[in-house]
Amino acid sequence: MSHLSSSIGYEIKRIRREKNMTQAELSEGICSQAEISKVENGKNSPTIDWLQQVAKRLKVPLSMLFEDHLRSDMYTSYDQQLLRLLQGHQFEEACIIIDDIKNKIDYDEIKFLAMYYEIIIHEKRNFRTYLETISEFKQLLMNTSLQFKSPTLYLRIKMAIAISFIEHEKFDSAEKNFQELLQFNFDTIELKKVRIKILYNYAKQLSEQNRNQIGLEVTEQGIQESLQIEDGQLLGQLYYQRGYFKKKLNGNPSDIQRDFTMAYSLFRTFNLSVHEKILLEKNGSFVLFRV
Incomplete structure (x- = not known):
């Protein structure tokens, strides 16, 4: 749709x-x-x-039903700009855009997006500890209109908290956050895509804890849900993840080969060269063919 x-x-x-x-x-x-x-x-x-x-x-008025389309396009544009700057460590440029949003944009969900990126940038620049960052994320989540106006951002913030706990090996806290996330009502295609990201990151946590059987089950769920909504965004990573867990569990070599080969094909298709390189370096012997 x-x-x-x-x-x-x-x-x-x-x-x-x-x-x-x-x-x-x-x-x-x-x-x-x-x-x-x-x-x-x-x-x-x-x-x-x-x-x-x-x-x-x-x-x-009929035009009001199209209002969200304009707002959504603007949100996506700012999100992509800020993400690109964040990944390129162009923090000053990102802060200029964030200030511009705060002063000129009236849409609450876009202002929430700016606040989300500002919190991340403060931690990246060592202005905040990870616990202070989590505290600021939680304060942002307390805005009563956030969950309704931007449920995808609400979930992203909660997922960012869980990932921060993983990075600092606070696995019990991460587990609690993931379990809360998975109770959310994912009633639209966009929210279902976020759920797949949650499953992927949850499985990464389980791999860190060597909980490989549960990690395999969570990854299987992510693959099935991706196929159901025909979303290939994380499918390559999920097949890689499944191959990883099967390898750890001494699974059928043919199944492991199929998963890593499927992951390789998807990485090639979507030009994910970094993922492709990691796969070939760590599990290249399981790839049945190369292009």
Whole structure:
């Protein structure tokens, strides 16, 4: 389903909830409640005629249903810019953008995004300890509108806390955070993609603890969920992870070869040269063919 369909669905859900209206009340005389649910979750593409009826029922102009699309595009653009600068250690440039967002952007979710990156940059520049960083993340999570306005960012922040605990070998705290994360209601395609990242990072924690059987099961779950929503973003890494766990557990050599070969093929397909290099250096003997 397209990004536009997802953003329209999000906006319909947001306005409906603001007006304390149920799906049944919104759908009456227009369509089934199931249809409303599918549109809100980005699973169906609505027609203009349908949107006009829904906008009339919600008592808002039709253009308002497209508001989230503009906001979402702006959010994605800033997210990509800040991530690129962070990865390139261009912290001063990132801080200029963050200040610009704080002073000029009215959308709360984009301001939350800027705060998220600012916290990370402060730790990268050694302005904060990891415990201070976690404390600031938790304060950001206390904003009551964050989970509703930007559930993906809410999950990213909680995942960042869990990963920080892993990096400092606080595995019990990391485990608690991952278990809390997996209880979230992943009711849209975008949230399901975040769930796959959570499963991937949780399995990485389990590998650090040598909990290989559970790690294998979590990785299997991540692969199945990736295939279900046809999301290849982390599929190569997940196949690599599964091969790793099977190797640790002395699994069937043919299965291990298939997983590492599949990971290699996906790394080549998506031009993930760093991942490809690591695979070949550590597990190249399991790759059945090379391009």
